[in-house]
Amino acid sequence: MTEKIQLRNGPFEPEEARALLDRQGCGAVLFFDGVMKEVLSDGSSVKKLGWDFYEEMAKRTLEDLRRKAIDRFDLVDLVLIHRIDDQFPGDLIMTLGVSSERRKGAIQAIAWFMDELK
Secondary structure (H helix, E strand, O other): OOOOEEEEOOOOOHHHHHHHOOOOOOOEEEEEEEEOOOEOOOOOEOOOEOOOOOHHHHHHHHHHHHHHHHHHHOEEEEEEEEEOOOEOOOOEEEEEEEEEOOHHHHHHHHHHHHHHHO
């Protein structure tokens, strides 16, 4: 079975997440691409983004969030590919995909997952 939560070193294409998502019987398929900003909401500029974390624990936490989102919003599937190497403005950081029989749960799940992730 292909992992639905992937932490990656290096760039990836959003289509990779799209290929992982189970869509069978779904009326809603949504994706969110997170891109590194150059200027934050407080006006400060960012030249580079790096990550400092314990990979095994991060993966477990993300798997738990995945399971909660699937249960809470009645999703068919949820996939996440997230870069863990250094990124620069304009780089694709992550792609999150959800599928559901109905659009309301899919839309809510994307917002909820991103709030929990941040």
